[in-house]
Amino acid sequence: MSNEFGDGLDQAVAKAFTRPVPKTAGAQMRYLVKQHKGTRQVAQLLGVSQRTVERYVKDQIKKPRRDLAERIEREVKARWQPQIKAKARKRAATTGGIVIDVHARLGYAGAPMDTTDEDRIRHLTVALPPQYAARLFDAQQQGATDDRLRELTAEALKEVYFQDGGSRAGSLQEIQINDVLNLEFEL
Secondary structure, eight states, X not given: OOOHHHHHHHHHHHTTOSSOOOXXXXXXHHHHHHHHTSHHHHHHHHTSOHHHHHHHHTTSOXXXXXXXXXXXXXXXXXXXXXXXXXXXXXXXXXXXXXXXXXXXXXXXXXXXXXXXOOOEEEEEEXXXXXXXXXXXXXXXXXXXXXXXHHHHHHHHHIIIIIXXXXXXXXXXXXXXXXXXXXXXXXX
């Protein structure tokens, strides 16, 4: 199952990095070894032998297989500049908010007849106030599933875009985001 919403939030925060993430497998492995203070822990983390980690550190192996390269990159990005990521999340959750650009099939349910209107493909770019960014980041930090992040995003779109803060579409009960074609978050 894809993790579109969680990955989208991570990518938005990653744009706040002040230094680029290491590119080569050797540099990435050296970074992980430094963070974990040893090759054994990195080997366990990545599911490879300690000797394999040592070979990457010494640049004896330069090109990892695809699945290992993805695991290495994911672990490096998860640990890269944690203070910068925390500041970016805090700024979005307190003052800046977050912008969502979504191209997906959106449907909604209304109160009068409890029927779901025919969903259709829409492309929306909406600036969400800080409280919605805070909800999304808090849920993500607490390990929310991608479905939960999708629900929170749909609630935010309902309140901010469709209901315009309560000034219209008062009977609108629920927004559903299906078949995401493109999704981007910006801080």
